[in-house]
Amino acid sequence: MIDVHEAHQLILATTPVLGSESVPFLDALGRVLARDIVATEDTPGADISTKDGFALHHASLQRASAQAPVFLKIIGESAAGRPCGAAVAAGEAVRIMAGGMVPEGANAVVGLEFATEDQGYVVCTSAPKRGSSVRLRGALLKKGEVVFRAGSVIGPSEVGVLASLRRAYVPVHRKPLVAIVTTGDELTDFHEPVLPWKTMSSNLYSLAALVMEAGAVPLCIGIVKDELKTLQAHLGEALRADVLITSGGMSKGRYDLVRETFASLGMDMNLSTIFGKPGKPAIFGKIGDRLVFGLPGSPPAAMLSFAQFITPTLRKMMGHSQVSPPPAAHGRQEADGGGLLLLNAMFNRGRAAMPGEDRASLIPAKMPSP
Amino acid sequence: MIDVHEAHQLILATTPVLGSESVPFLDALGRVLARDIVATEDTPGADISTKDGFALHHASLQRASAQAPVFLKIIGESAAGRPCGAAVAAGEAVRIMAGGMVPEGANAVVGLEFATEDQGYVVCTSAPKRGSSVRLRGALLKKGEVVFRAGSVIGPSEVGVLASLRRAYVPVHRKPLVAIVTTGDELTDFHEPVLPWKTMSSNLYSLAALVMEAGAVPLCIGIVKDELKTLQAHLGEALRADVLITSGGMSKGRYDLVRETFASLGMDMNLSTIFGKPGKPAIFGKIGDRLVFGLPGSPPAAMLSFAQFITPTLRKMMGHSQVSPPPAAHGRQEADGGGLLLLNAMFNRGRAAMPGEDRASLIPAKMPSP
Numbered sequence: 001m002i003d004v005h006e007a008h009q010l011i012l013a014t015t016p017v018l019g020s021e022s023v024p025f026l027d028a029l030g031r032v033l034a035r036d037i038v039a040t041e042d043t044p045g046a047d048i049s050t051k052d053g054f055a056l057h058h059a060s061l062q063r064a065s066a067q068a069p070v071f072l073k074i075i076g077e078s079a080a081g082r083p084c085g086a087a088v089a090a091g092e093a094v095r096i097m098a099g100g101m102v103p104e105g106a107n108a109v110v111g112l113e114f115a116t117e118d119q120g121y122v123v124c125t126s127a128p129k130r131g132s133s134v135r136l137r138g139a140l141l142k143k144g145e146v147v148f149r150a151g152s153v154i155g156p157s158e159v160g161v162l163a164s165l166r167r168a169y170v171p172v173h174r175k176p177l178v179a180i181v182t183t184g185d186e187l188t189d190f191h192e193p194v195l196p197w198k199t200m201s202s203n204l205y206s207l208a209a210l211v212m213e214a215g216a217v218p219l220c221i222g223i224v225k226d227e228l229k230t231l232q233a234h235l236g237e238a239l240r241a242d243v244l245i246t247s248g249g250m251s252k253g254r255y256d257l258v259r260e261t262f263a264s265l266g267m268d269m270n271l272s273t274i275f276g277k278p279g280k281p282a283i284f285g286k287i288g289d290r291l292v293f294g295l296p297g298s299p300p301a302a303m304l305s306f307a308q309f310i311t312p313t314l315r316k317m318m319g320h321s322q323v324s325p326p327p328a329a330h331g332r333q334e335a336d337g338g339g340l341l342l343l344n345a346m347f348n349r350g351r352a353a354m355p356g357e358d359r360a361s362l363i364p365a366k367m368p369s370p
Numbered sequence: 371m372i373d374v375h376e377a378h379q380l381i382l383a384t385t386p387v388l389g390s391e392s393v394p395f396l397d398a399l400g401r402v403l404a405r406d407i408v409a410t411e412d413t414p415g416a417d418i419s420t421k422d423g424f425a426l427h428h429a430s431l432q433r434a435s436a437q438a439p440v441f442l443k444i445i446g447e448s449a450a451g452r453p454c455g456a457a458v459a460a461g462e463a464v465r466i467m468a469g470g471m472v473p474e475g476a477n478a479v480v481g482l483e484f485a486t487e488d489q490g491y492v493v494c495t496s497a498p499k500r501g502s503s504v505r506l507r508g509a510l511l512k513k514g515e516v517v518f519r520a521g522s523v524i525g526p527s528e529v530g531v532l533a534s535l536r537r538a539y540v541p542v543h544r545k546p547l548v549a550i551v552t553t554g555d556e557l558t559d560f561h562e563p564v565l566p567w568k569t570m571s572s573n574l575y576s577l578a579a580l581v582m583e584a585g586a587v588p589l590c591i592g593i594v595k596d597e598l599k600t601l602q603a604h605l606g607e608a609l610r611a612d613v614l615i616t617s618g619g620m621s622k623g624r625y626d627l628v629r630e631t632f633a634s635l636g637m638d639m640n641l642s643t644i645f646g647k648p649g650k651p652a653i654f655g656k657i658g659d660r661l662v663f664g665l666p667g668s669p670p671a672a673m674l675s676f677a678q679f680i681t682p683t684l685r686k687m688m689g690h691s692q693v694s695p696p697p698a699a700h701g702r703q704e705a706d707g708g709g710l711l712l713l714n715a716m717f718n719r720g721r722a723a724m725p726g727e728d729r730a731s732l733i734p735a736k737m738p739s740p
Contacts, residue, residue: 031577045566080556082566090655099556101567156583160576160669164569166558186469190538196415197453197471198536208529209399213526230490252392301528 002273004308008230010273011284011309015291015316019176025162028154030215031172035147047102048079050133054115054122055106056093058130066125073370074122078103082353093122102134109133130158141165151321169332173319178211179219179241180204181234183248183258184297187223202245203302207295210306214314216243229260239265239290240253242317248297258294259283266310284309372643380643381654381679382693384688385661388544395532398524400585401542402689407518409535412508417472419448420503424492425476426463428500436495443707444492448473455724461548463492472504479503511535521691534657542690548581549589549611550574551604553618553628554667573617573672575663578675584684586613601631607661611634612687617682618667628664629653636664652681 002010020034045296049055064070072093076084081097088094088105091298095117096102096109107130114126141147147165148158154172162170180203188198201223208218219241224234226249238244249258263269265287281303283294293310295302312323372380389405419425426442434440442463445455450469458464458475465487466472466479477500484496511517515536518528524542550573558568571593578588589611595606596619609613619628633639635657641654652675653664663680663720667670682693 026578026582028576029582029687044569045564048567069660076683080554081558081568082555101555117531154578156579157669159579159671160572160673162562163575166570184450184469186451188451190536194411194415198451199414199469200536202530202533205396205533206526209526209529212396212399214619255426300525300695303527303530318643325733 007273007284010315011291011313014284014286015313017288017315018176018317019169021174022169025154025167025170026159028162028170028172029156029159031154031175033148033150033152033154034171034173034319035150036146037162037170038165039143039145039147040232041166042115042143043141044135044139044165046137047107047256049096049098049100049102049109050135051098051109051111053096053109053133054124055087055096055100055102055113056124057090057107058108058127058128060090061071061108061124061127064127068213069123069125071118071121071123074117074231074312076103076119088302093124093307094271104145107131107134108202151207151319153320170242173317176216176314176317177219177245178216178245178314179221179238180207180211180221181221181244182239182244182297183226183231183246184223189223194316198350203295203297203299206299206303206304207247208243208301210214210311211314214311215318216314224255228257228261228264231257231320232264233263235263239287242290243310243314244287244290244292245295245306246293247295249294251324262292262294263285282309377643377654378679378682380681382686384654384656385683386548386659387689388586390541391544392539392541394539395524396529396544397536398532398540398704399529401524401545403520403522403524404541404689405520405695406417406516407514407532407535407537407540409511409515409517410512411536413511413534414452414505414507414509416507417477418505419466419470419472419503420469421468421479423466423471423479423481423503424463424494425462425466425472425479426494426498426500427476428478428498430460430462431480431494431497433476434494434497438495439495441488441491444487444490445570446473459662459721463494465492466574477501477504521689523690528653542688545685546586546612546687547589547610547726548586548684549591549617550577550581551591551608551614551616552593552597552667553601553616555596557618560595571668573665573667576673577615577617577676578668580673580681580686583675585688586684596627598627598631600635600636601627601728605631606635609657612660613680613684614657614660614662615665615676616663617672619664619666632657632662632664642690652679 014360018116037038051085054072055078060072074095075088075092076086077095078084078100079097083101083242084094084103086103088103088354094106095228102109103166108128109132110124110126110128111133114124115172117122152158159293182201186199187201188195189201204220204222208220220239221234224231235244235246246258262285267285269285272283275282282296285292291313295305315323422637424442425448430442431440442461444454445458445462445463445584448454448470449467449627453471454473456464456473458473462477472479473680478498479502479723480494480496482496485492496616513687520530552574556567556569557571558565559571567610574592578590581588591604591608592645605614605616616628632653632655637655637657639655642653644651652666655662661683665675685693687719
């Protein structure tokens, strides 16, 4: 048995980064780019005015000032999305809006603070430099330029840039499929009869929720009986997933067959890793290229092992360089419903419940916002 | 125009909490309970052993000790999920595993450290108290007890507890449907011809991504032309959603019709709120019971306004008492792809791009993890 830190390092070192798939760019939210994104066109695609005013050639206003205003003839208008067809010659100008295309022959824009319209002419009181108030074609992105490197995480602003680049589909690292099996003859599920000595297989669902929170895809196989052949059949089937997680069957009791099953399915037990607190061990190993985690059956211990070892593993598989997840997914830690505390109380077998015990201390009362 | 803090308060005060819907409990992950969850059965459903050992009546061992061991006859076995049919009489015991049901007639369990099996008998060297190593029926949850209060956020551990309670469906606050409309004649979309003076409507998608990150449901209406009748038709249609967001048409230019459209659709402009930086104002008001946000067209300004005002609004609608979202959704802030910086550079019209400017400083190079 090795310590938590060693186990963490060993598991991550064994974990592969999954290959890529092409997904609609909005579905890529929160996922990691598997290849660089390259601009296929210049941005902007044309010289664009950055303000409302008049487009002209800077030479036309070389000597303009408040004392010596210069009159230019207005030959047309260029609004955002509605370019002016005409070319601007010396002594001419085109009325232009922010976002409008700078017409041929113009190379500068004079803003309204230095330009007043008067009977078909514009009176200019300032001499702009070449390129003044113009965003040049390709100034922001040049065709062929790398916009986002492989390994970047796609957030809402990246989504906006991908739209600007007309990247309808993007290559991201695949999400691992994570099979979940719970074992234990005392376990029961929704569709089964309610018997007082049976316990709902809550791990099947809380582990699925943890898989979902990590951004991966759960495959809830279900409860598998504590029998070698049944375990072999179901766990063998579950190995079609990228990761297999079992809970239960890790203690020293007489019905503990999970490790035997792992070995019979091809796990090299000499290369596998056993870690966790005494009495609640977890096991990690590989069967072929599948990652296999055997977690304890106790729900708090299983969830803790998941958060410590499996969440970082799944994040690495999805291409994240930061394998520790961000805190407070879904605002959960700020406003926990009290579930973990309750699970701890429900399943901490080391501590017998006392008759008449005050349950209020175990369930924090949460009120909705006023 | 009011300041950001005032606007925040005013908008939240106007925002309703949406009603509830019943969803599969695993789909409730990250959502907020709309009603209390009450236990419909005792948990555990029977007296359960907390360790491997022997179940018996404590009176049978009243004088047992290491010096004076007591022999009890083993009459059966109770494993987890496989109860023993027989009742335990004085002088008898049942072999029991952790999680096994304590048989009728027994009220205590002696662990293996004080109990050794020998030819059909168990030799006990300790006198247990009544209830020793037994989790009594209902000790953790009594039928009728409130388990989670309305307003609790469902995380993975709550999912586990809900499974234990056999709550296949749970009532949670509804997700708002958020219609998104972008306006501006310069805007274009994926399916339209590529023209150099047109700009992709990135806001349509980055705002949809922000809606998704907040946990709500985007309804991308699309780009709507800068014409009163067209705007009225599409915005009127979009008001079937809970929230309507427009971007663009907020500046003082001649084609700005969004506010006129809002007024014609029934927004009381005297009760509406204008906020945001000079030159990039945003508007908030109501049309009927729909919340309406008019955001500026500049992508960074639109995204900033969304994060400041709309994310908290959506969270309140979904029942969150903590309306500020958790930081670093999707690990984005830790490992941002550089999109926001790039959007800022791409659309900050106050700053003209300089020819030959070093773009490297705008796009942080991100490498995948080694």
